[in-house]
Amino acid sequence: MGIATEELERRIRTCTLCRLHRNRKNAVPGEGPYDARVMLLGEAPGRNEDLRGIPFCGAAGKFLDELLEIAGLKREEVYITNTVKCRPPQNRAPRDDEIKICASKYLKKQVKIVRPELIVVLGRTAAKALLGKEIPITANHGKVMTVKFAGLNFLIFLTYHPAAALYGARTRSKLREDFAKLAEVLKTARIPRPK
Ligand code: URA
Numbered sequence: 665m666g667i668a669t670e671e672l673e674r675r676i677r678t679c680t681l682c683r684l685h686r687n688r689k690n691a692v693p694g695e696g697p698y699d700a701r702v703m704l705l706g707e708a709p710g711r712n713e714d715l716r717g718i719p720f721c722g723a724a725g726k727f728l729d730e731l732l733e734i735a736g737l738k739r740e741e742v743y744i745t746n747t748v749k750c751r752p753p754q755n756r757a758p759r760d761d762e763i764k765i766c767a768s769k770y771l772k773k774q775v776k777i778v779r780p781e782l783i784v785v786l787g788r789t790a791a792k793a794l795l796g797k798e799i800p801i802t803a804n805h806g807k808v809m810t811v812k813f814a815g816l817n818f819l820i821f822l823t824y825h826p827a828a829a830l831y832g833a834r835t836r837s838k839l840r841e842d843f844a845k846l847a848e849v850l851k852t853a854r855i856p857r858p859k
Contacts, residue, residue: 669698669777676749676770677717682762684750690717694745694774702737702850703780704728705771706746707789707825708758714751719744724827727836728786731826734843735850743778747771747793758789767793772814779857782808783818784846787825794820806842808849816858821846 676693679685692709695718704720712722720728732739748758748766758766771793775783785791791799794811805823812818823843829836 672770672773672777679749679769681769682750682765684748684752684758684762687753688750689714691749692717692719692746692751693749693770694743695719696739696743697741698743698777700741700743700778701781702742702784703775703778703782704742704744704784704786705790705794706744706786707827708746708748708755709751710755710827711751713746719746720826723830724825727826727829727839731839731843734840735846737850743774743780745771745774747790763789763793775818776814776816779816781819781857782850783820785820785822787823787828790825791822794818805838806845818858821849 673693677691679691685691688709692713706720709719710722710724712725713719719725729739732742748762749770752758752762783794785794788798788801791801794813799822801822801824807822809820809822810817811820821842823846824835824839826839829839
């Protein structure tokens with residue numbers, strides 16, 4: 665890992681730019697190789713992530729590991745991060761101002777460093793941060809789209825948040841179907857990295 669990424673992680677771990685830093689135990693910068701082909705973007709750290717400083721290390725993370733296997737991906741080969749890096753109180757959804765600050769300070773830098781061929785967008789908060797507007801996941805999951813973010817054109821693959829699936833068998837099976845589709849998307853022609 666180069667000094668730029670170490671410094672970015674240090675800044676995230678010590679950030680006080682929004683109210684979310686007040687209740688956190690650990691900020692969660694992200695995990696995985698900075699040259700990953702695929703990036704996964706979640707919403708925000710939950711309780712386990714806050715305690716350990718690692719993304720998706722609780723129940724949703726366990727399901728995410730199963731989904732990655734369906735897509736033919738290993739956890740060690742993808743870069744996983746969240747839209748906001750600190751846990752919101754009681755796991756409430758991150759607010760617009762928190763998303764704005766965190767995405768412009770940190771997420772934009774992360775996507776510019778990784779320049780993934782594809783960003784897997786997990787749920788509505790991540791979608792909102794990348795697209796700059798609300799988009800219904802129910803009508804758009806399993807779709808590949810192009811977005812301009814941080815001045816680069818990225819290919820994104822939209823799907824549900826794995827935590828939503830913990831409460832419903834229907835969402836669980838839709839997520840499994842989406843990740844099977846993702847395996848196909850990743851097989852078809854190498855996608856050029858955004859320039
Ligand atoms: N939910 C998220 O969006 N991110 C995590 O890291 C864990 C749960």
